[in-house]
Amino acid sequence: MQGRHELIARYGGPAPRYTSYPTANLFGPIEPGDTREALRTAGPDFRVYVHTPFCQKLCWYCGCNTVIRRDLDVGESHVDHLLAELDLLRPDLPAGARIRRLDMGGGTPNFLRPDALERLVHGIEAVLEPSDDREYASEIDPRTVKNAHLQTFLDLGFRRFSLGVQTLEPVVQEAVNRQMPRDRPGEIVRFLRRGGATSINFDLMVGLPLQTTETLDRTLGTVLDIAPDRLAVFQYAHIPSMRPAQKLLERVGLPDMAARDALMQHAVERLTQAGYTRIGFDHFAQKSDPLAVAQREGRLGRDFQGFTTDDHMDLIALGPSAIGRLGDLYTQNQRDPGLWAEHVAAGRLPVLRGWHLSADDKRHAALIHALMCRHRVRWADVGFTAAELSDRLERLAPFLEDGLVALSEEGLDVLPAGRDFVRQIAAIFDFYLTNPNAHASVA
Numbered sequence: 001m002q003g004r005h006e007l008i009a010r011y012g013g014p015a016p017r018y019t020s021y022p023t024a025n026l027f028g029p030i031e032p033g034d035t036r037e038a039l040r041t042a043g044p045d046f047r048v049y050v051h052t053p054f055c056q057k058l059c060w061y062c063g064c065n066t067v068i069r070r071d072l073d074v075g076e077s078h079v080d081h082l083l084a085e086l087d088l089l090r091p092d093l094p095a096g097a098r099i100r101r102l103d104m105g106g107g108t109p110n111f112l113r114p115d116a117l118e119r120l121v122h123g124i125e126a127v128l129e130p131s132d133d134r135e136y137a138s139e140i141d142p143r144t145v146k147n148a149h150l151q152t153f154l155d156l157g158f159r160r161f162s163l164g165v166q167t168l169e170p171v172v173q174e175a176v177n178r179q180m181p182r183d184r185p186g187e188i189v190r191f192l193r194r195g196g197a198t199s200i201n202f203d204l205m206v207g208l209p210l211q212t213t214e215t216l217d218r219t220l221g222t223v224l225d226i227a228p229d230r231l232a233v234f235q236y237a238h239i240p241s242m243r244p245a246q247k248l249l250e251r252v253g254l255p256d257m258a259a260r261d262a263l264m265q266h267a268v269e270r271l272t273q274a275g276y277t278r279i280g281f282d283h284f285a286q287k288s289d290p291l292a293v294a295q296r297e298g299r300l301g302r303d304f305q306g307f308t309t310d311d312h313m314d315l316i317a318l319g320p321s322a323i324g325r326l327g328d329l330y331t332q333n334q335r336d337p338g339l340w341a342e343h344v345a346a347g348r349l350p351v352l353r354g355w356h357l358s359a360d361d362k363r364h365a366a367l368i369h370a371l372m373c374r375h376r377v378r379w380a381d382v383g384f385t386a387a388e389l390s391d392r393l394e395r396l397a398p399f400l401e402d403g404l405v406a407l408s409e410e411g412l413d414v415l416p417a418g419r420d421f422v423r424q425i426a427a428i429f430d431f432y433l434t435n436p437n438a439h440a441s442v443a
Ligand code: SF4
Pocket: 054, 055, 057, 058, 059, 061, 062, 063, 064, 066, 106, 107, 108, 141, 164
């Protein structure tokens, strides 16, 4: 049995987050006709994801597909293009198509002016009938959101909000170029709750420059006073080869792997002591929150929004880089906002790539999903036999030796000590990761 530091050194390397299986980097060419065909047999209830890639100021840790613009007018044409994209899909929507869930993400959804938000949501509802039990959710940038935005969201029926808080420490904020007053998230939450918001999530980040257990603890103290319903605590991912701005963080210095782990452990301890249930590996929810209930009842799902209670609905994705799922088809839009807009303006579906899920993909997805969401899998439940998985089970030997998993003829359990490494354990069952040449022949 290894100590924590040895385990981190041994297993703490990068592994997919499995918000989809196969992971989106494997998606290959598909035809716009594939999307149209999948749409015709999907629904009639839909989730819609809308991506607004614009932000006013770059956070130096940013790993998202974002475009920095100060000119808010660009939001007006963005809404034009989003509605035009939905219009291109309209002829293939099934009869009685309804919207049951809307998620706005980015970038920054509140980059759009309040009247543009209104035009967008009303435009979507003119095509997809809003269901009585609809749930609308949006990410919020606390630095730039105005009360007029918040009121507009509330008036449009949004009740779930996710605030990108990350850190409230001025010295850390300065180091990552993301400044906001310590009391702003609390003000926003009070405004939203007074207006009827039912679910507030905070995103926090660990592993940032100058972050210490003490500074993290101060942020957590303020956050716990506000008592969001949910929290996500993400580990900063340093990939300056893909995100050159991240190099700026190296000037100040980044915590090493052991220090990052200590920060994460501290967050887990503080939040669970405060009564939050740990969901999966990096989410937390109050005990009565639907996410915590779903986890207790074995119904937790996972999709591009992270852990969720409803990953079963067909997903229409609008906006650059957005990923949708219609039946067994994943579709991803053009990543470049200019190219995406060009396609839409020319009347072409802005599809960049996608993936047709095979029967074998679906049983691998079910296996990985069970590990990520329930920390246990029974082979028969996901269509495998132990014999079929023998080569992969052999690769679990070090995890078994280190007391991170328990293996039986029937299945696999991730033990509490292995929970932090569930992504690395799941990756052993990723057919395309373990057979890198295989995807070229099927993509
Ligand atoms: S607000 Fe989010 S998407 Fe925008 S720059 Fe900051 S981290 Fe990136």
